[in-house]
Amino acid sequence: MAGAIGIIGGVGPMAGLDLARQVFMQTKATSDQDHIDLFLVSCPRLIPDRTEYLLHGGDDPAPGIEACAQRLSAMGAAAIGVACNTAHSPRILSRVRVPSGVVLVNMIDSTCAFIAEHFGKGKIGIIATLGTIHTGIYDEYFARYPDLELVKAPEQTNRSVHEAIYHREWGIKSTQRPTPQASEAVKGAVRELGQAGCSAVILGCTELPLVFQGQSSFEGIGLIDPTEVLATELIRHTQPDKLIGIKL
Amino acid sequence: MAGAIGIIGGVGPMAGLDLARQVFMQTKATSDQDHIDLFLVSCPRLIPDRTEYLLHGGDDPAPGIEACAQRLSAMGAAAIGVACNTAHSPRILSRVRVPSGVVLVNMIDSTCAFIAEHFGKGKIGIIATLGTIHTGIYDEYFARYPDLELVKAPEQTNRSVHEAIYHREWGIKSTQRPTPQASEAVKGAVRELGQAGCSAVILGCTELPLVFQGQSSFEGIGLIDPTEVLATELIRHTQPDKLIGIKL
16 A cells, blocks of 8 residues: 655644645545545644744744654655645754655645746746745745746735735635635735736745635736645655646 | 544545534634644545445445544544544444543534534434435434434435535535535525424535535524534543534
8 A cells, every 4th residue: 555645734723624635636536435545633732833933033843843744654654744834944844854765745845846847937926924925935945946036026015915814804814715805915916926027926825725716827827826736746755646736 | 731633534535624624613722832633544445435334235434443543542632533424323333442531522422412402302404415314324313312303305305415415517526615506405405494394404414514604594494514513522522621612
């Protein structure tokens, strides 16, 4: 039996479920039994806030991530993914070790490779929480791809995207389904990055793809969901014959 | 540290995620770290089709369910739930053993107890897949509550609900979001059971609550989501102080 897929969730809890959901959606299956074995470990108290650690020297999340990876490996996971953009900072993830024979699939590296393959070269935009933007995680990975240029929106736009995610009344985290106000803020940001010459925009936060309901482009601008890319890579590392693949 | 919540998923895969999502939604939390530890094991090949076993003598799903429960117990789960109505047939679940100190929380028993507490006595309707209806699982549990009468819709209505779930073009499993056609079929069935004197209707399949977008009643008829009830019971068995509770 092929190895299982392991998911380190809890960062946040819903992001772990979103990654698992995308694995199931990307699997060729006509019955329950066709699905690949999957384990999810959601132990948020083991993994302190990533943004806090990167920006203000808070508690180190790396040991907790490693503990979760070891549990998943012990259960039989052959490929493990972490459902959190910020945890992918090289300052965190490069210190997480997994047992030999187990692959820790890197979401952001996979996303960059996916973009390089499908969009070749040029400007690629990003929208995300202020934490993801200010910690510069995507910048660090994009530095390895000289043909690609990462473009951020003006600070004012980043703040409106952040509000669309976090606002207590109309933010997507509160309402679950995007309100017209949140949708407009997010779509406006994508439009702005398109006008700045970006052929595609990375939706660097789990809540953002909800605005586009699974569409792969918006007004001619490609939309890239790193969670979806990670889901396909987890399948590719375990049972590649079952991978549906992302439609562009 | 209090024990963790364990979820036996894979039956089907999306139902396991729905149960986990409802646990997170029912938890009092203002940060990721406030959430209760949760493990999900999704090994669908270990657990053969439950309806097939009950109606046609197919392979026994009980040993696979027990194997998943043992894995979850070994990881530290103190309360375990199975995200599948059909698996709750006493002919299956009564043979699943868990280590001492671990509770296997019964979704349908919990649902009956919830109904007895909040609706007292009288007629309670059920809509579900034909598999759940024909295997008579809810009938077996309701037999323990003489004040409650379980009412099923006419076979024609049950078939239209089944189609609303499974139809390849407009069924909820295919479209993810309920189409108008699926919504009308499901709402019509609830209305019909209300007219037959039911004060509440059990939405006995993971896809059905999507039609009502979290509403707890429809045209004065109470709506009961067994997955939501199970989620609250899993929290009650691990960290009851963190339980939000179902609003009626």
